[in-house]
Amino acid sequence: MEDLRATTVTEDPVQRRDLILLDRAREGDLAAFNDLVVAYQDMLFALVVRMVPDRDQASDAVQEAFFSAYRNMAGFRGGSVKSWLSRIAINAAMDAQRLKKRRPADPYPELEDDTWQPPADASADPVSTAMTAERHRALNRALAQITNDQRTAIVLYDVEGYDYAEIAELTNVSVGTVKSRIHRGRLALRGLLVDRMDLFRA
């Protein structure tokens, strides 16, 4: 069997740990795979719930992503396990969006506030923290109302940090289409947040 540690030289201890766990999982060690699940389930849920703003559907998509990762462990090409899992989760989220598209009558429920925790910043004053949280809530509500394509492009570009070419590859469209979706999506967000812009300009 291919030894991932040998083919992927990495100094990053987290990445090295991931490769060791994946190697063991590929040998049939389910506990090693579950260690990876525990390490990344929160991160993947945050990614997916931004793209699919429904906790239940996002949960199902994350579970499906881990199933898919387990099924396709043999196809892992080395590199970052985190990126590999993220790509699988993005695909699962887009599948969930397509499923949702077939039932347009059901709007996304409003995201529960306890889904998100603000960054821990001891120096931030309570007013600033409250305003940041409120801005985040308003933004999530607006994101849930724009189209799936626009939301996916914005989340992948602005939140997850993928570049245009990567998003184009992930979503099977041209780079020009990705750019257009992002710009139009931002304008759509502005239209939805026009009454709350004081929060954003503060």
Added chain:
Amino acid sequence: MPDRDDLQTDQGAGAADEAALAIVARHALHDEELVAALAAGALDDEDEADDRTRARSLVERCQACRAVHDDVAAIVGATRDSATFTATAPRDFRLTVEDAHRLGGTVITRGPLAVFGRWLAGVARPIGASVAALGLVGVLVGSAVLGAAGVNQREATDTGVTGGAGSASAMPAAAPSSLAIGIAPPNAPKASDAAYVTTTSDPEQAAAPAALILVVSGIAVVLGLALFVYGAMAGRRRGSRAEAP
């Protein structure tokens, strides 16, 4: 009748409305996407210099474009900041052993069993092949013995002699070994010679161990083949992982 001040106020308000309308009308022709791109810093490449200049010009000349620019810049900033927010998964996504089996994985648990399982997967194919081959030989031998015993029994039935355990001592010392399975040589006495016939082994006695050999060999063939297939599948799984790009 309105006085002069009222008329001047109305005219002033009308002019303001017209100016606002003119701004809106002009803005309707402006490319908001371009302005949004500028606000997000998406026009920084060299090959986008023309677009950047056009967008800056719009922001400088058009009040509405300026508002779009400022709002989009604020929204982009907030969106990027939202990456620092974390979420907690609402449930545990760990896979169960049943999930793993359903997904086609071979689950090997940790501990002595895991070591044995890995060892078995490695040696199952050669051991399985050997056991199956031995079993096959056993089946052939068992069948031959059983068949010969059957022939012998038919001959004995034809002559009406059943023989007994005690009669074996009467077997001639020079009798060829083939007689042990009841095959008479061409120059052997005829079946009518009761003394000779009784010197051959008892057909029923010969059939019992032959049947046992047959059963044991059959089991060995099945087990050997099962081991071989298990080893081959384990090897293929390992091979496909190793060949994965």
